[in-house]
Amino acid sequence: MGVPALIVTGVYLRALAVAVVVAPAAGDLGALWWMTLFAAPEASIQVTWPNMLLLTLAGLVVAWALWECLRGPLTGPPAEQDRDTRHLRVALYVAAVSTLVNPFLVTWSLWGAVETLMPMFGVVLLLSPVVGRTRRRVLILQICGLLGYGGTAVGPGLALSGHEAGALALVTGFASLIWTVLVLRA
Incomplete structure (x- = not known):
């Protein structure tokens, strides 16, 4: 392919x-x-x-x-997966499906935030035991995931000025970007 x-x-x-x-x-x-x-x-x-x-x-x-x-x-026999890896795989598929459904939501409501963010919080929690060989790596993964998706969830509900909202969007955007790179690398 x-x-x-x-x-x-x-x-x-x-x-x-x-x-x-x-x-x-x-x-x-x-x-x-x-x-x-x-x-x-x-x-x-x-x-x-x-x-x-x-x-x-x-x-x-x-x-x-x-x-x-x-x-x-990759070619060759598939690697053996333990229970944590299988759970993470299911959580990643659920998160991918929820991301595909997100553009069809008419407005960004509380239910839209829950539908989009809950699967990603599950991925944040399940990814750490699978790829976290060191405590520092686990902490970086969790901080980037929670900051990126948590900040996106609470951002619209906060009464922030234009400059503060832009700064929050920049921080959550970079955290989400780092999270995505780390997940793809893992």
């Missing part, structure tokens, strides 16, 4: 490069936002270098995820 994965990933990276070039020229992050976050862009988002950098990094993570997922399993 390496060739189809390479083609799909290459097409995505080219579209990402075009969106990165067009966004500052047009003064609109709409296309880049859709390509990287797979959600409707916020009306108040502006074309600034931190926003462009975060969205570009998110797009590179999506490209890496496409490559990792589409190329298929």
Whole structure:
């Protein structure tokens, strides 16, 4: 499956490069936002270098995820999985399905937050025993996962000014990005 994965990933990276070039020229992050976050862009988002950098990094993570997922399993006999690994695998599939359902939610309500975030909290808790060989690695995984998804959950409910909301979105965005990279690497 390496060739189809390479083609799909290459097409995505080219579209990402075009969106990165067009966004500052047009003064609109709409296309880049859709390509990287797979959600409707916020009306108040502006074309600034931190926003462009975060969205570009998110797009590179999506490209890496496409490559990792589409190329298929490694050749040879499958590795033996213990009970924790099987539970984590199920939690990752549930989280992926909830992420696919998220764009069809009409509004970001309490139930939408619960539907999206509860599977990811399960992944945060189940991932640590599987990949955590050291206490430091487990702590980094848990902090990034909980900060990224927890901050996203409570952010809309907080009465923050525009600058504070932007800072919270930047912190939760970077934490989610680091979390995604660590999960894909694990």
